[in-house]
Amino acid sequence: MARASSVAKQTGKTGEARKGERYREMSVAEFFARNRELAGFSNPTRALYQTVRELVENALDATDTHGILPFIQVSITYDEELEAKHGNAKKWFRVTVEDNGIGVPPTVIANAFGRVLFSSKYVIRQTRGMYGLGVKAAVLYGQMTAGKPVEVYSSIGNSEYVYSRKLYIDTEKNEPRIVERGQWRKRSGWHGTRVTITLEGDWSRAKSRILEYIKRTAIIAPYAEIVFETPEGQVFVFPRLTNKMPPPPKEAKPHPHGIDVNQMKLLLQSTNARTLLQVLVTEFQSVGKITAEKFLKQVGIPPDIKPRDLLRKEYNDLLVRLVDSMKSYRGFRAPKSEHLSPIGEDLIKLGLKRMFEPEWVDAVTRPPRAYAGHSFIVEVGIAYGGALEPVQEPLLLRYANKIPLLYEEREDVAYKVVSNINWKIYRVEFPAPIAVLVHIASTKIPYKGVGKESISDVPEIESEIRTAVQEVARRLRLFLGRKAREAEARRKIITIAKYIPEIARGLAMLAKPPEKWSPPSEDEERRLMEALIKLVSRNIEIPEIPGVDHEDPEKVVRSVIENIHLE
Amino acid sequence: MSSVPSDKVDVEARRRAAKVIHEKFRKVLDDILKGKPPKLVIPKRTLANTRFDPEKGILVMGEDVIERELLNMGEARRFMQTILMASIIYQALIENEYPTIRDLYYRGKHTIVYRDLRGRKREENTWEEQAESDSVIRDVEVYTGMLREDMLILSKEKGKVVGRMKIRSGGDTIDLSKMGHGAYAIESTPDLIEFLDVDAEFVLVVEKDAVFQQLHRVKFWDKYKALLVTGAGQPDRATRRFVRRLNEELKLPVYILTDSDPYGWYIYSVFKVGSIQLSYESMRLATPKARFLGVSMTDIFGWKGKKPYLTERERRNFIIKAKDLDIRRARELMKYSWFQTPRWRRELKIFLQKKAKLEIEALASKGLKFLADKYIPEKIQTGDWIE
Numbered sequence A: 001m002a003r004a005s006s007v008a009k010q011t012g013k014t015g016e017a018r019k020g021e022r023y024r025e026m027s028v029a030e031f032f033a034r035n036r037e038l039a040g041f042s043n044p045t046r047a048l049y050q051t052v053r054e055l056v057e058n059a060l061d062a063t064d065t066h067g068i069l070p071f072i073q074v075s076i077t078y079d080e081e082l083e084a085k086h087g088n089a090k091k092w093f094r095v096t097v098e099d100n101g102i103g104v105p106p107t108v109i110a111n112a113f114g115r116v117l118f119s120s121k122y123v124i125r126q127t128r129g130m131y132g133l134g135v136k137a138a139v140l141y142g143q144m145t146a147g148k149p150v151e152v153y154s155s156i157g158n159s160e161y162v163y164s165r166k167l168y169i170d171t172e173k174n175e176p177r178i179v180e181r182g183q184w185r186k187r188s189g190w191h192g193t194r195v196t197i198t199l200e201g202d203w204s205r206a207k208s209r210i211l212e213y214i215k216r217t218a219i220i221a222p223y224a225e226i227v228f229e230t231p232e233g234q235v236f237v238f239p240r241l242t243n244k245m246p247p248p249p250k251e252a253k254p255h256p257h258g259i260d261v262n263q264m265k266l267l268l269q270s271t272n273a274r275t276l277l278q279v280l281v282t283e284f285q286s287v288g289k290i291t292a293e294k295f296l297k298q299v300g301i302p303p304d305i306k307p308r309d310l311l312r313k314e315y316n317d318l319l320v321r322l323v324d325s326m327k328s329y330r331g332f333r334a335p336k337s338e339h340l341s342p343i344g345e346d347l348i349k350l351g352l353k354r355m356f357e358p359e360w361v362d363a364v365t366r367p368p369r370a371y372a373g374h375s376f377i378v379e380v381g382i383a384y385g386g387a388l389e390p391v392q393e394p395l396l397l398r399y400a401n402k403i404p405l406l407y408e409e410r411e412d413v414a415y416k417v418v419s420n421i422n423w424k425i426y427r428v429e430f431p432a433p434i435a436v437l438v439h440i441a442s443t444k445i446p447y448k449g450v451g452k453e454s455i456s457d458v459p460e461i462e463s464e465i466r467t468a469v470q471e472v473a474r475r476l477r478l479f480l481g482r483k484a485r486e487a488e489a490r491r492k493i494i495t496i497a498k499y500i501p502e503i504a505r506g507l508a509m510l511a512k513p514p515e516k517w518s519p520p521s522e523d524e525e526r527r528l529m530e531a532l533i534k535l536v537s538r539n540i541e542i543p544e545i546p547g548v549d550h551e552d553p554e555k556v557v558r559s560v561i562e563n564i565h566l567e
Numbered sequence B: 001m002s003s004v005p006s007d008k009v010d011v012e013a014r015r016r017a018a019k020v021i022h023e024k025f026r027k028v029l030d031d032i033l034k035g036k037p038p039k040l041v042i043p044k045r046t047l048a049n050t051r052f053d054p055e056k057g058i059l060v061m062g063e064d065v066i067e068r069e070l071l072n073m074g075e076a077r078r079f080m081q082t083i084l085m086a087s088i089i090y091q092a093l094i095e096n097e098y099p100t101i102r103d104l105y106y107r108g109k110h111t112i113v114y115r116d117l118r119g120r121k122r123e124e125n126t127w128e129e130q131a132e133s134d135s136v137i138r139d140v141e142v143y144t145g146m147l148r149e150d151m152l153i154l155s156k157e158k159g160k161v162v163g164r165m166k167i168r169s170g171g172d173t174i175d176l177s178k179m180g181h182g183a184y185a186i187e188s189t190p191d192l193i194e195f196l197d198v199d200a201e202f203v204l205v206v207e208k209d210a211v212f213q214q215l216h217r218v219k220f221w222d223k224y225k226a227l228l229v230t231g232a233g234q235p236d237r238a239t240r241r242f243v244r245r246l247n248e249e250l251k252l253p254v255y256i257l258t259d260s261d262p263y264g265w266y267i268y269s270v271f272k273v274g275s276i277q278l279s280y281e282s283m284r285l286a287t288p289k290a291r292f293l294g295v296s297m298t299d300i301f302g303w304k305g306k307k308p309y310l311t312e313r314e315r316r317n318f319i320i321k322a323k324d325l326d327i328r329r330a331r332e333l334m335k336y337s338w339f340q341t342p343r344w345r346r347e348l349k350i351f352l353q354k355k356a357k358l359e360i361e362a363l364a365s366k367g368l369k370f371l372a373d374k375y376i377p378e379k380i381q382t383g384d385w386i387e
Ligand SMILES: Nc1ncnc2c1ncn2[C@@H]1O[C@H](COP(=O)(O)OP(=O)(O)OP(=O)(O)O)[C@@H](O)[C@H]1O
Pocket: A054, A058, A059, A062, A099, A101, A102, A103, A104, A112, A113, A118, A119, A120, A121, A128, A129, A130, A131, A132, A133, A134, A135, A136, A192, A193
């Protein structure tokens, strides 16, 4: 709060000084403290939601990205101390997330949680986190609204200790300010992290979004066990459905198409390579020696030029030309995709099945593609019927690197694609009970903002999503076609079978010649009825639908007749 | 009801009808027991499948048939209805009953309660209105090749007869010349009537009940040795069958007297060739030799050598202006091939020219004597009728 008042003072002064502008530098921490809506903290409702999100995503990054089956516990409780202090308003919350991940080394905790733009994820790897901002934005929001420090407990796998830190962020300096530290010897083999952030929030408004977020996380990660406790003490448990996890993503080298001058400079500074040729071959993916030689020859840059020399001023133009050519040269192989970690068709189906108990579900994982030097994979799942409510447009479940995206739906490329699909072609007539899941896995997700809520319209991604949706939708159409035929067959059976008792009775009467006529016995009617049942069931076929139990037409006919009575 | 009928004719008719029904539906049953999808092959009762047979002089059904299949969704209901109706009629025949078409409607009407695709309870009646069950009766008629009269189904009696003849019906002998001011109501099952003593030389059928009564009061039938019949407007089946039998079995010439308008002419046409909607009955009900006695347009207006029966002044008093509907009907009649004889074309031409019609009562008001003692006998004697 101290910062806010000093800001006000400065603004006042600026107003008085008419003669010239006043200049100063702002730390990145202060920048995000002032512009918190950029990171998704625009109001108490969004802030509570965003805090849960950042912590859960870090927890998942610390587990599945490292091959650990996640066990995540989330709890939101009222902070009674602040409540008492501020006139009992129910707007102070403690958000705690605990994971069984790799933990944070004690020396790093302070920076990881207290220095904006400090991250272990600034490498080319498919992780949820990418900016080095998330948890700090939550910490900043917490200390600015509730005035309390973040509390971290963490232990790495091979350590004998659990370490704790309570810290604030010094916004002016963008530095952690530790206010309490602790250390315990471990009694069990526990490793992982537990983070608590205290903040002002609006639970009643955020509740449905947060629940939805956790549900969708469970859909995309059915291998995780997630426990969520609400401030009212309600506990939601999403048990682990499978021990199968997608293979963890691997770190990749940059692709020449995805590089810029700055990155190139950093790379040239740190490389051990002795020549430019070696730099291209060892520091980049998809570039072999022959390709590199061919490329350099074509652009006319000497292959044996020394990396450090390239950093010299007089070579600046050459460097710019080099990077430019690298970006546009068509001769490199496409970016590698082995290091990507898609969820896979089975897990998508599993997750959708648990959430919607649909009548039909299917999914596709597309082959890897690339945009601007970044490889990506699109996955799409569609669920139909069952517990899904009929809706006017498909329920869209968007994911990017396994993060559920809930806000800004209409800005998202996936929405653009899904809402422009002509669903009629696929026999889907709205309102329809349909959900479409779209997952984009990439070493770089082109988010529209640091709040990570929507993805930009990258043409390559857009066209991949369309292809994937169409592919699954075609299978849905097959199913719906068979289903329609099945319903038609059933309708036919009902239409005809309901007359069987009446016909049997009439024919039994007509069957006896006039000379020897007597009222037909029940047995005689039964016999005729059986003949009619056999006849009708043998002549109406119920089409088989894969994955759905095929019913014997005779059973259907019998059940129709059992339900009939005459009045 | 179920007492054994003493009447031999009745017993015989029942036996015959029941046998036909049994045999016809035995086929359906055999198919089902053999596992063959059953179907009823029924001649089509549509206008398109109706044609005029100039040789027989009646309307007949064409060759078109419909195959009513149980396994066809659109026909299953009608299939069920046909079986249901046949079984009720069959049972009634065996149990010596005389159901009316209304009885058949009530006996066969039940509600089938079943569950639909979504498991919801649904109700369906075997048939809704009597129009529906009546239409099923017609199907049974064409499928078995029998008329409802053959199956001893009763309908409302409408036709009447008096005259110089004795008949036997239901075991009783009835003298049709001793009916007082009343008349014998032609029964629904005219085939059960036995003709006994006949002392008549022709049959006069009058369209209107009132004219029938007037001619009866003056004992027209006694004086001219006739049988006097009326269908009281559009004739029912029994009246038509009765007239046909008089013509066919007793060889009595049949003269028909109607209003002079397209409606009256159509009634004549129904007696003579049959009804367009129900051509399947014509084989048994139509009287192709029936003659149209009057009232013709030439009776009113005269023609070449023929002097009209009405004076100029009478014409002015009695003639009614034809309505649009009459004109339309006349144009319709012109399309029918049996109205395309020179005499009929002349009639229709005059009608369309003059746009005038005449009710037969007008002739009676000219004097009942004129009608009974001049108009009718003179026209018969001089052969002034249209075939
Ligand atoms: N639960 C955790 N377990 C292990 N390491 C963690 C945990 N939470 C945070 N970290 C470490 O702290 C760093 C900073 O986290 P932060 O959320 O601020 O940024 P990020 O996840 O790297 O990127 P983003 O801004 O996209 O979330 C992470 O890169 C990670 O190394």
